[in-house]
Amino acid sequence: MRLLVLGGTLFLGRAVVEAALGRGWSVTTFNRGQSGEDVPGVRVLRGNRLEPSDLHRAVEAGPWDAVIDMAAYVPKQVLALSRSLATVSRRYALISTVSVYEGWPAEPLSEASPVLDCPPDADEDFGPPDVEDGPTRYGRLKAGCERAVLASFGRDRTLIIRPGVVLGPHEYVGRLPWWLRRVAAGGRVVAPGAPDRTIQPVDVRDTAEFVLNTLADDRMGMFNVAGPTNRDTFADLLDACKRATASDAEFVWFPDDVLLRRGVRQWSELPLWRTHPGVWCVDASAAFAVGLRSRPLAETVAATWAWMQTAPTLLNERSAEIGLTRQHEAEILASVDYH
Known part of the structure; x- marks a missing residue:
C-alpha cells in the first residue's frame, strides 16, 4: 500500500504513520515540517498545501493507493487539494470530527444525524461565531471539508472518519x-x-488501526469512531x-x-x-461492526x-x-x- 499522509507528525497522524510503517506499507508525509518531528522510516515531502508548486510535487510523487488528510480545516483549501490529487490517488480518507453534526453536543448522535451546512468552497470565515452548547465554526468548516472531498472523489472513493474524544500517547491538546x-x-x-x-474516549492507536484496516478492506463511507457506550x-x-x-x-x-x-x-x-447530554452518546456501532477495537x-x-x-x-x-x-x-x- 502506497500512502500519502497530509500531516503525519502529531498525535493521530503520527499514530497512523507508525501503524502503517509497522505493516510494511510505503508511507510519504507531506507537511511544512513545523509542527512535529518526522516519524523515522517515512519519505518526507516538505511543502505547504496552499502553494500550487508544493502541491504539484505531491502529485508528481504519486500515484497513491490512498491519501489520508490529517489537517483539513478550510473547505476551499481542501477542495483545491483534493481535486489535484483525484487523478493520482485511488481513495481519499479525511479525518473529520463529530462536531460536524447539528446536534453536537446537545443530543445523541449517529451517522444518520443531520450535518451542519457548509459549502465545499467556503473560506475560514464562513459561518456564525461559536456557541457554548451548539455548533462551532470548527465543526461547520469540517463539514465543508467533507463535502469538498466528496465533490472531488465521490462517495465510492471517499472515507470519512468522525472521531469523538481521542486520547493516548502524544496527545497535544493536553x-x-x-x-x-x-x-x-x-x-x-x-x-x-x-x-x-x-x-467513551477512544485510544489514538485504535483509531489509527481502524483507519488503516478500513482502507485495506477498501471500505468507503462515513464512520463515527468512539469508545463503547x-x-x-x-x-x-x-x-x-x-x-x-x-x-x-x-x-x-x-x-x-x-x-x-x-x-x-x-x-x-x-x-x-x-x-x-450528547457528549458521551456517540453511536459508533457501525465502526465496531466492521472491526473497530477499543482497548481498556x-x-x-x-x-x-x-x-x-x-x-x-x-x-x-x-x-x-x-x-x-x-x-x-x-x-x-x-x-x-x-x-
Missing part, C-alpha cells in the same frame, strides 16, 4: 496529560459531576490515573451545579467534563503516563487553556456550597 499530572501531585482533587457518568465512567478514568501514577490522591466529587455556580469552565478547566481505558492512561515521562513540555496553543488552577481548586474544595 486533556488526559493534565489529569495525570494533577492526580500525580496527590492530595484532595476536585472530581467533576457524578462518578458513574459514562464516558456504558463501559467506562469518569471514576474509572480518575482511578486509572491514580494507579498509573502511584498517587495518594483523594477524589472529592462535586455535583455539576456546584461547579457551574463556581464558574468552572466545562471541557477546559476540568478536561473531559461537560454536562451536555486503563491501558490508554498507563501508556500516556509512560510517554509523558520522556515527552517534551506541551506547547500547543490549545493546551494552554486546559486545567483548573490550584487556587481555583482550593476555593472549590473550601466551598460551603459542597458541604
Whole structure:
C-alpha cells in the first residue's frame, strides 16, 4: 500500500504513520515540517498545501493507493487539494470530527444525524461565531471539508472518519496529560459531576488501526469512531490515573451545579467534563461492526503516563487553556456550597 499522509507528525497522524510503517506499507508525509518531528522510516515531502508548486510535487510523487488528510480545516483549501490529487490517488480518507453534526453536543448522535451546512468552497470565515452548547465554526468548516472531498472523489472513493474524544500517547491538546499530572501531585482533587457518568474516549492507536484496516478492506463511507457506550465512567478514568501514577490522591466529587455556580469552565478547566447530554452518546456501532477495537481505558492512561515521562513540555496553543488552577481548586474544595 502506497500512502500519502497530509500531516503525519502529531498525535493521530503520527499514530497512523507508525501503524502503517509497522505493516510494511510505503508511507510519504507531506507537511511544512513545523509542527512535529518526522516519524523515522517515512519519505518526507516538505511543502505547504496552499502553494500550487508544493502541491504539484505531491502529485508528481504519486500515484497513491490512498491519501489520508490529517489537517483539513478550510473547505476551499481542501477542495483545491483534493481535486489535484483525484487523478493520482485511488481513495481519499479525511479525518473529520463529530462536531460536524447539528446536534453536537446537545443530543445523541449517529451517522444518520443531520450535518451542519457548509459549502465545499467556503473560506475560514464562513459561518456564525461559536456557541457554548451548539455548533462551532470548527465543526461547520469540517463539514465543508467533507463535502469538498466528496465533490472531488465521490462517495465510492471517499472515507470519512468522525472521531469523538481521542486520547493516548502524544496527545497535544493536553486533556488526559493534565489529569495525570494533577492526580500525580496527590492530595484532595476536585472530581467533576457524578462518578458513574459514562464516558467513551477512544485510544489514538485504535483509531489509527481502524483507519488503516478500513482502507485495506477498501471500505468507503462515513464512520463515527468512539469508545463503547456504558463501559467506562469518569471514576474509572480518575482511578486509572491514580494507579498509573502511584498517587495518594483523594477524589472529592462535586455535583455539576456546584461547579457551574463556581464558574468552572466545562471541557477546559476540568478536561473531559461537560454536562451536555450528547457528549458521551456517540453511536459508533457501525465502526465496531466492521472491526473497530477499543482497548481498556486503563491501558490508554498507563501508556500516556509512560510517554509523558520522556515527552517534551506541551506547547500547543490549545493546551494552554486546559486545567483548573490550584487556587481555583482550593476555593472549590473550601466551598460551603459542597458541604
